[in-house]
Amino acid sequence: MSKAKWHYDFNIISHRGVFPVTKNLSYHKKLEDLPILIQRDGGFTCWYCKKELKDQYIYEHLNNNRQDNRIENLVLACQSCNIKKITDFDMQIRARDKLKENEDGNFVREIKPEVKMPTSEIDINMSNSEITRQYLEEVINTDGSIPFSDALNSCAFLCKDKTGHGSQQAIRNYIQMLTSSVAPFMVILDEKKKKIIVKRSGK
Numbered sequence: 001m002s003k004a005k006w007h008y009d010f011n012i013i014s015h016r017g018v019f020p021v022t023k024n025l026s027y028h029k030k031l032e033d034l035p036i037l038i039q040r041d042g043g044f045t046c047w048y049c050k051k052e053l054k055d056q057y058i059y060e061h062l063n064n065n066r067q068d069n070r071i072e073n074l075v076l077a078c079q080s081c082n083i084k085k086i087t088d089f090d091m092q093i094r095a096r097d098k099l100k101e102n103e104d105g106n107f108v109r110e111i112k113p114e115v116k117m118p119t120s121e122i123d124i125n126m127s128n129s130e131i132t133r134q135y136l137e138e139v140i141n142t143d144g145s146i147p148f149s150d151a152l153n154s155c156a157f158l159c160k161d162k163t164g165h166g167s168q169q170a171i172r173n174y175i176q177m178l179t180s181s182v183a184p185f186m187v188i189l190d191e192k193k194k195k196i197i198v199k200r201s202g203k
């Protein structure tokens with residue numbers, strides 16, 4: 001197989017913003033897909049090396065076709081795995097199997113209908129991420145910011161209270177997602193070098 005057949009995914013997101021090299025996977029769809037990918041694949045991590053993702057991550061196309069933006073064809077990946085995959089046969093195989101697994105699974109179809117009472121784990125996670133988002137929104141709109149640890153504890157309590165579930169690790173993942181570079185909030189250090197969450201300017 002010629003090397004030219006493989007495409008890099010250049011949908012790289014960084015502090016400097018989104019580089020829209022491809023228009024195919026829209027900003028809006030990325031935002032919509034992000035929580036679903038995090039839930040489906042078990043965290044805000046690179047699907048290939050399982051490392052936790054930070055500022056830079058890529059919506060990686062499992063079949064290397066960047067026009068194929070079905071959520072089944074997407075995983076989150078770190079930049080180095082995205083590049084490594086181009087020449088790594090094992091990773092290609094894993095990606096192909098993962099695509100098949102996603103196509104056979106019902107993840108997406110289960111999530112899409114309106115969420116009523118939390119019945120499955122996915123529903124619970126979706127409600128919890130919404131509770132976390134609303135809480136951050138409310139407090140930050142009123143107070144301008146919220147200490148990170150306070151957000152973590154309050155959201156864990158609220159989620160547990162409302163859905164019966166809310167581990168600190170899960171809440172930490174939601175907060176990470178809500179403060180990622182495409183999201184409406186960000187984490188900064190205050191004058192005492194404590195982590196606080198504020199609204200991302202321009203959002």
Ligand SMILES: [Zn+2]
Nearest residue numbers: 046049078081
């Ligand atoms: Zn990786």
